[in-house]
Amino acid sequence: MEYQTQDDGFLIKSQSGLWERYEKFKAEKLKLDMSRGKPCPEQLDLAKGLITCLGEDDFLANDGTDCRNYGGVDGIKEARELLAPILGADPREVIVSGNSSLALMYDLIVRALVIGVPGGSLPWGKQPKVKFLCPSPGYDRHFAICNRLGIEMITIELEETGPNMDQVERLVAEDESIKGIWCVPKYSNPTGITFSDEVVDRFAKMKTKAPDFRIFWDNAYAVHHLAEQPDHLKNILNACKEAGNPERVFLFSSTSKISFAGAGLSIMAASEINIDWIKKQIIIQTIGPDKLNQLSHVRFFRDFAGIEAQMKKHATILKPKFDQVLETFELELGGKKIAEWTKPNGGYFISLNTLDGCAKKVVALAAEAGVVLTSAGATYPYGNDPFDRNIRIAPSFPPLGELKKAMEIVAVCIQLASVDKLLGE
């Protein structure tokens, strides 16, 4: 029944019933943290063998490199071969690094600020202003990097097929201070959409006023399917090459949600010119990444088929959790027209929009009842959701039973905040 079309009497009656339910939940003194897209212990157990797959004397890479010793700034060859298909790149266009792809992105932006990037005449930081386009809702940690490093963020609407490319094309064509754009192109964080081929092509072809513009293509969920029919994402590295802009894109991914969230491998890809340049910079920062962990990953997964098989196992754990959230939302909120939510084919999040102006209230109410959600606004630059409506739901970590209760609580909070709004309170 649609809340909007009901009279105040009905709403007030609903309200008291909702408060009753809310107080009951509160009395249970729950403590559920759903703020981050963390894998659950059962998912981590899938890669248990990674801890023990190397023997004491298994430390040599194929080319004879002692993985225990210094060196190898771009990672061992077999690790690059194992992971390059995730980004659709040639192993020569790939660097495999430590446990954090966020660090790869952060370091690259810092380097661009202090040193510059190929094609630029000055370090970004020596130019009057640096701006990034931020398709939103998006990933809060991307925005936090810009915020910390003094990069001005411009919010771009994220639609069903990707960022609003009319906006993007217009802005990058006219403003030389726009140096980059953040993208999570597949099973986007948090909306779950995948960029269309047309969007990828427009990215590859668009004219940018800044010669040192870069796309930060964080393909974090490249192989993280939930549906039988996975989404398809066009290869942007090839598209950029074909469009004559081979240096335009930096691609990133990691095994954080394939092997271990805190002890996996990060990977980046780019044109050989970019990669050669990055390697020359990285060698000033470090003598090389942890190659033993790279060797473990090679031994454990063997090849890309091994990774795909692992992702199927992840899906059998994750899919019921996503289904649980969607069912609870449908049951509690379906037909009431007070919330919309995504039904993603992969990735780690469900994105929910409340009525305008309700998200902060919902998150606060849920927190009071023991359910910690990602802060309202976190999915927008500067933590500022202009509509105060977007909430990111991270179903992966809690056990199914807890998840059901948490989603009931969230649904009650949404209804409470909506009724308040409709009653003008």
Added chain:
Amino acid sequence: MEYQTQDDGFLIKSQSGLWERYEKFKAEKLKLDMSRGKPCPEQLDLAKGLITCLGEDDFLANDGTDCRNYGGVDGIKEARELLAPILGADPREVIVSGNSSLALMYDLIVRALVIGVPGGSLPWGKQPKVKFLCPSPGYDRHFAICNRLGIEMITIELEETGPNMDQVERLVAEDESIKGIWCVPKYSNPTGITFSDEVVDRFAKMKTKAPDFRIFWDNAYAVHHLAEQPDHLKNILNACKEAGNPERVFLFSSTSKISFAGAGLSIMAASEINIDWIKKQIIIQTIGPDKLNQLSHVRFFRDFAGIEAQMKKHATILKPKFDQVLETFELELGGKKIAEWTKPNGGYFISLNTLDGCAKKVVALAAEAGVVLTSAGATYPYGNDPFDRNIRIAPSFPPLGELKKAMEIVAVCIQLASVDKLLGE
């Protein structure tokens, strides 16, 4: 017999004998790389157990943290407790990170450039000029960081007891653009000296014009003793606190030469104010370090006594190599007054000074005969040894037999270059 006091006839005769030896070595077509301070395979074997010490189900830290998952930006508590004694700090003043202490230093300088440090009013990079003092001979990778990041380097004389503190005190007192100094305070790279208590105290007490000045105290060889009576280094963190300058020093070390050079742990220490600030910055760059590798180190070494016992084993491998180099030098060069070399009580290097103007020639001659040494000049800022005399010898990697031959070759090259010089050729 002193070369300097011989007449040309003697020298010319020696020269032909030396060339003969040199050509014989060259005919052997050796390939010996002594350019870096790399542990040898036998040293790495000492930590073999690190690869297998975790079982599949051994991933929980004492506080219940799942080391496989995200989080813990300063490292797990037991790893901080294990490694804090290396830097003489309290575990609360310590961050344990990934496999590279060089990256900790580089990242900290980059952050100071882009964001600033506590006590400063502007990021270093927004100030007109940034300079670092570089006691030399010193560590080439420190100098490479400054060079890459556009930081002007000022060479400071490194003496038997540490940097020339008269020079240091005068410069930091008068020049606000001097923001830092590089120090390898114990078993210094490459000269092997350890800073005296007086030098540490003068560092702690000196007046700096820049309020955001920092000492980069790279205590890479803190526990890397070769002699029965190890050198003593005064605790600079405490000295700075006592002098009322608690924020002045950043300390660094790693287990690269304790466990695995490429897959160890890095560690930094500083005042709690500095550490809190750094953690707030790091969390923007990464969600956390590889905690599984930290747990392995805790399981393998158990405690600081375990680390000290491990270092005794390293010394039994390294000491004969250092002795081999020293013996060969004594035999080939002793009494000739054409070279001086250090006899360190620990660390990874022997530093050799040729007659002025001979180092480049020696390194080139040795390379032609198949022995790759660290580039001449590398131990000075901008690769520029003003006397062209310093050569860094890294005895750790080659097997004893090869090392002997390599040192004979180097000694012959030194004699050749010296005779050439004395003959005015």
